[in-house]
Amino acid sequence: MKYVIGVDLGTSAVKLLLVNKNGEVAHEVSKSYPLIQEKTGYSEQDPEEWVSQTTAGIAELIETFDGEINDIEGLSFSGQMHGLVLLDENNDVLRNAILWNDTRTTKQCQDIYDQVGKEKFISITKNLALEGFTLPKILWVKENEPDTYQKAKTFVLPKDYLRYRITGKLQMEYSDAAGTSLLDVGSKKWSKEICDLLGIDISICAPLVNSHDNVGKITADFSNQTGLVATTDVFAGGADNACGAIGSGILSPGKTFASIGTSGVVLSYEENGDKDYEGKVHYFNHSAPNAYYTMGVTLSAGHSLNWFKNTFAEDEDFDTLLNEVGTVPVGSNGLLFTPYLVGERTPHADSSIRASFIGMDSSHKRKDFARSVLEGITFSLNESIDIFRKSGKTIDTIYSIGGGAKNEEWLQMQADIFDAKIVKLTSEQGPGMGAAMLAAFGSGWFSSLEECADAFLTEAEVYQPNKENVEKYEKLFKVYKQVYVQTADLNKQLMDFRN
Incomplete structure (x- = not known):
């Protein structure tokens, strides 16, 4: 072998x-x-x-x-x-x-x-x-x-x-x-x-x-x-x-993935480099031959969840921390989180903006905060998907990789917020698998990366959007988008007080 x-x-x-x-x-x-x-x-x-x-x-x-x-x-x-x-x-x-x-x-x-x-x-x-x-x-x-x-x-x-x-x-x-x-x-x-x-x-x-x-x-x-x-x-x-795209099979038009690591990424395949997104999303050369991709980035995706765990549940593992997320209703009982811990990139190129919990009251439990963190990260990624769709791209299937593919509740949340079928692959390696596929293709094992993807990648689970949840999240997403607008200037004023 x-x-x-x-x-x-x-x-x-x-x-x-x-x-x-x-x-x-x-x-x-x-x-x-x-x-x-x-x-x-x-x-x-x-x-x-x-x-x-x-x-x-x-x-x-x-x-x-x-x-x-x-x-x-x-x-x-x-x-x-x-x-x-x-x-x-x-x-x-x-x-x-x-x-x-x-x-x-x-x-x-x-x-x-x-x-x-x-x-x-x-x-x-x-x-x-x-x-x-x-x-x-x-x-x-x-x-x-x-x-x-x-x-x-x-x-x-x-x-x-x-x-x-x-x-x-x-x-x-x-x-x-x-x-x-x-x-x-x-x-x-x-x-x-x-x-x-x-x-x-x-x-x-x-x-x-x-x-x-x-x-x-x-x-x-x-x-x-x-x-x-x-x-x-x-x-x-x-x-x-780019390697995450290869390792997820994003090698033809219409294919998209959402990757949640330290940062979060939504990436969609492009056949050429002549579209004009006016800088609203990133537009890069693909690692696949003669191809490109568009990409939106959330700077603090998994980082937000890590921060929450290390601050409020340092001695627990992630499974324990997220164990009760499924018992919390859509919208986290009126609690909303924006994941701007280190600023934001898409669609707000803003190094001054910082994270917020909006809507806290004394009835909220830790499980509400945990779910709101997951929802906030996913809302931020959805802003990029929204830009793609408004440019005319059809996005009905999204491959989920990284930390966001490890929790069933979060995968269903992605399906509901993105209003798209979410596919989890058998391999969750993403970028590392993409690197291996480049070596396999380069070594002559396959005639193309597409052929390599057909041999290497298998769908494990599929999550369909829940219509009722989709409608609730559409309303909440409109509220989420207002938080940046209404806190941007406040955060600039607070910069003087940060070390």
Whole structure:
């Protein structure tokens, strides 16, 4: 039996999947690493942690593997998007990586519009200039750490740096490059116009490759440290959401998924890069060949649930915390939560907005709060689905992956709030499976990613929307959308009181 490895470099941990030719996960290893959050809005990581934990994880995977090591033919990557890794002339890291959920760059986003022009910027990149994206981080370093910036010869994103350490070769692939705000998304090339207008030398941008491209073999050193054979092929990989799309079979028009991890994502397949969403949602290059996708993002999806658990039920597991959610009626007895713990991205690109519980009274129990958190996260994702539908897209089936696919009550809630059939796949691996599928396709196991998806992915459960609940949630969704409008200015005023 032949195998590939999918490396999913997440925000809190790297997950490694050993997948066989039938699409079965033979073994899985996860290795965590810390966030560095020195100030409100700051979020960084030491790239060396990604390398050391991935190396240790693959070594553990190989140690427990009872087959022939030569049968592991290749590996590929899924990675957290947007993070800035600055490298010097020797490709050594100059500073901690600034991550996707870092929001210090509001000023730099405005600078981009002032110097490039908002309409021109969106026409090239297909997206707004947002704090989480890579370009504003580059400009922040340029302005606030000029000595570091002067030493920078290249920048890459997290999984691209990890791949460099494994192969010794430096590239960036299109699906992650699309999230830097420096790629001409439609033309699939770095934008010299944006670089010139912002005083950035375009040579800082790494060479571009396709997600399924074979970019070399692992180094002898990495082979010695992990036990993988030195002939193991390495494939470029993709952004976590693009890989999540592949791992959910979002490979043809009309297909959509909802992923609830630390952040939440609604993603829908696009055949080409010429639609105009006016920056209301993200529009990126897919990891599937010659394809694109639109995407809306909730910054604090699973993070909101983690925060609630750690604050109010630290010693309990999630199953216990959510055990009584099903006994609470639609609308959580009049309690509404907005998941803006670290700001929001879609449809409100706002780093100042913060979360709210609206409608609290003394009759509410913890179970009401727990359900309202789940409902609030799902309402936020529904705002993106609403934008897709208003643009003319038909969305009647949504594949649910991540933490939101682990709880039956939450899956039914998604069906009711989204007013769509929710499909849970047998594999919940999402991005990690997508990375493995890129390696399988790249290794020649299948003639296309679609063929690979047919072989690897199976539907496990289907949840149909409940008409009565749909009608109640439609009314509540209108109330939910008012909360942002009525609290945005209040939260800006409260910024002066935050540390």
